[in-house]
Amino acid sequence: MATSGNFFSQIQQKLGIKTSNKAIYKEAFTHSSINLKDLEGKKINFERLEFLGDALLTTLVAEYLYQYYPQAKEGALTKLRAKIVSRVKLNQIGKEMGLIELAQISKHNTNFGEDIHGNLLESLIGAMFVDRGYEKTKSYVIRKIIIPYVDMERLDSLVLSYKAFLIEWGQKQKKVIQIITEEDEGVHPKIKYNARIFLDQELLAKSKAFSKKKAEENAARIAARILKINPKPLHS
Numbered sequence: 038m039a040t041s042g043n044f045f046s047q048i049q050q051k052l053g054i055k056t057s058n059k060a061i062y063k064e065a066f067t068h069s070s071i072n073l074k075d076l077e078g079k080k081i082n083f084e085r086l087e088f089l090g091d092a093l094l095t096t097l098v099a100e101y102l103y104q105y106y107p108q109a110k111e112g113a114l115t116k117l118r119a120k121i122v123s124r125v126k127l128n129q130i131g132k133e134m135g136l137i138e139l140a141q142i143s144k145h146n147t148n149f150g151e152d153i154h155g156n157l158l159e160s161l162i163g164a165m166f167v168d169r170g171y172e173k174t175k176s177y178v179i180r181k182i183i184i185p186y187v188d189m190e191r192l193d194s195l196v197l198s199y200k201a202f203l204i205e206w207g208q209k210q211k212k213v214i215q216i217i218t219e220e221d222e223g224v225h226p227k228i229k230y231n232a233r234i235f236l237d238q239e240l241l242a243k244s245k246a247f248s249k250k251k252a253e254e255n256a257a258r259i260a261a262r263i264l265k266i267n268p269k270p271l272h273s
Contacts, residue, residue, distance in 0.1 A: 045059060062164050068082060068140055086160040091159045093174065121187055128151045213237050229249075230246060
């Protein structure tokens with residue numbers, strides 16, 4: 038938990054933000070586990086700012102892509118935006134920015150998962166909008182988030198879900214893709230599920246993992262590599 042003075046100096050030094058409305062940034066980094074309330078009993082945490090930042094980030098990324106790819110069609114822009122604002126990508130960016138180091142979270146709450154990083158990123162954007170307005174928030178998102186953390190030249194090749202990508206490929210190629218996932222009864226504590234992928238009833242790839250989703254994604258990634266299939270450029 039950051040002290041007040043140190044907190045704002047870190048906001049400026051670590052994130053490059055000069056704060057005006059200090060209270061809104063404290064709110065942006067306060068987790069609900071703190072159970073903080075104002076004098077009227079209203080809960081103070083980042084959830085409302087996260088909601089605001091989520092909507093704002095979607096708009097800012099859409100505007101940026103509209104300018105960056107002037108010839109791209111609506112469908113392609115939608116897919117590119119989804120890759121940037123995906124939960125996985127936002128979690129990665131928030132983690133690399135070290136936002137968790139500024140957060141106030143109860144010491145008794147350690148099971149908040151990876152989404153905390155993306156949630157803090159969204160709440161930060163929401164706080165900036167409240168404090169600085171649309172244009173300055175837009176400038177910050179482009180300079181400090183999109184440019185450093187999003188490789189626009191490789192965005193086309195980023196696959197959000199190899200399972201979905203493989204199924205879509207099978208439909209286009211008129212191939213039968215079957216994914217069978219079963220619980221693994223082995224003794225390894227980190228292996229709970231076994232996923233197998235069949236192409237036209239022949240085993241193509243398999244993988245084991247702790248979660249069903251992870252096992253299927255790993256198997257689909259292996260299958261895509263075996264088939265040597267990659268996403269086609271969306272904006273050309």
